[in-house]
Amino acid sequence: MMAKQAEIMVITPHPDDAEFGVSGTVARWVSEGKDVIYVVCTNGDKGTSDPNIKPNELARIREQEQRAAAKLLGVRDVIFLGYPDQTLEDTPEFRKEIVRLIRIYRPEIVVTADPYRRYIWHRDHRITGQVVLDAVFPYSRDFLAYPDLLEEDLQPHKVSEVLLWASEDPNYRSDITDTFDIKIAALRCHKSQIEDNLPPDWEDRLRQWFRSLAEGEDFELAEAFHRAEVQWRSAPPKK
Ligand SMILES: [Zn+2]
Numbered sequence: 001m002m003a004k005q006a007e008i009m010v011i012t013p014h015p016d017d018a019e020f021g022v023s024g025t026v027a028r029w030v031s032e033g034k035d036v037i038y039v040v041c042t043n044g045d046k047g048t049s050d051p052n053i054k055p056n057e058l059a060r061i062r063e064q065e066q067r068a069a070a071k072l073l074g075v076r077d078v079i080f081l082g083y084p085d086q087t088l089e090d091t092p093e094f095r096k097e098i099v100r101l102i103r104i105y106r107p108e109i110v111v112t113a114d115p116y117r118r119y120i121w122h123r124d125h126r127i128t129g130q131v132v133l134d135a136v137f138p139y140s141r142d143f144l145a146y147p148d149l150l151e152e153d154l155q156p157h158k159v160s161e162v163l164l165w166a167s168e169d170p171n172y173r174s175d176i177t178d179t180f181d182i183k184i185a186a187l188r189c190h191k192s193q194i195e196d197n198l199p200p201d202w203e204d205r206l207r208q209w210f211r212s213l214a215e216g217e218d219f220e221l222a223e224a225f226h227r228a229e230v231q232w233r234s235a236p237p238k239k
Contacts, residue, residue, distance in 0.1 A: 006035040006076060009107035011098065011132050013124040014044045014085065015066035016190040021165030022111050023073055024176025024183040024210070024223050030074035031179070037105050038070050038078040039098070041128050046085035049196055055084075061192050069189035073182065088127040090134075096146060098135035103154035110136055114164035114226055129164060136162055137230055158232050163225040172227035175219040176210060 008029055012018040018026070018038060026036050043059035063080060070078045081097060088094065102110070115129025136159045139145045143156050163172065176183060184203055188194065194202065207221070214222035 004105055006037040006105045006107055008034055008036045008109045008111065009039060009102065009105055010036060010075075011039045011041065011110065011112040011128060013041050013088065013113055013122065013128040014047060015040055015062040016044070016047075016069075016187075016193045017113060017125070017165075018111075019069050019183070019186045019190060021113065022163070022223060022225075023069070023186045024179045024221070025111075025163075025174040026073050026075065027179035027182045027186075028174070028176065036073075036075045037107070038066070038075050039101055040066055040078060040080045041088060041094075042083045042085045042124055043080065044085050047193060047196070058192065062190075065190045065192060069186040072186050072189060086124060088124045088131075090127055090131055094127075095131050095135050095139060096149075098132055099139045099146065100149060100154060102135060102140040102159065103149060103157050106157045108160045109163060110159050110161075111163045111165065111225075114167035114169075117166060117168055125166070133162065141232070159230055161230060162228045164228070165223070165225055167224070167226035169226050170213075170224035172225045173213060173217055173222040174225065175214075175217070175221070176223050177214075177220045180207065180210065180221045 008026075010018050010022055010026065012021075029036055044062040045055035045059040047062065048058055067078055079101065110132060112132040113125040113129045115126045115133065117126070140157050140159065143150065184206070199205070210221040210223065213224040214220055
């Protein structure tokens, strides 16, 4: 299979998580000419409190919402893995799917949910983060991890860094002052979730939240991440 290089791969548990976590930074990357790919692990078919909506109908709506948000942000491609909501497990099959995509797109940066939030945290977020970290290192890197992927010419790939959103241990703040409005517009695409879950003044509250994340920086609004550089044994650590 031919490699389809993209600098950044965002791997999200549900449709809408990436918009909350990283869309301001995605919009900035796109404005800088970088290619961004989304991978959406579940179809979000349990994300409602409406007893009348059928799961397959909700999944269809949420795919459309995710496509609209991604288009607005300038994301190049959206890949839906289609797992039912609330069913992700840390399985060899799921890990291999992520490795396959990393080897196809060969991103420098992978972005996902921090799996290490304590206590109350959506299981799909915890599992996605853990599986993605394992896929980045060592499974995407190692020649002998998947001989069958080599036969498809999916060569090993070394990701440079991982950004984890919703981290309790943020060590990197990304300036979204100029892209906050497009982040809000992308969030508005997820109508089914906003109407269901958010208070009427959610935009003001989000602005306050992202302002608080930028405290101490020389910009007004920030998304915060735990940033982990992947140290490879063949290269000296970056200074
Ligand atoms: Zn989620």
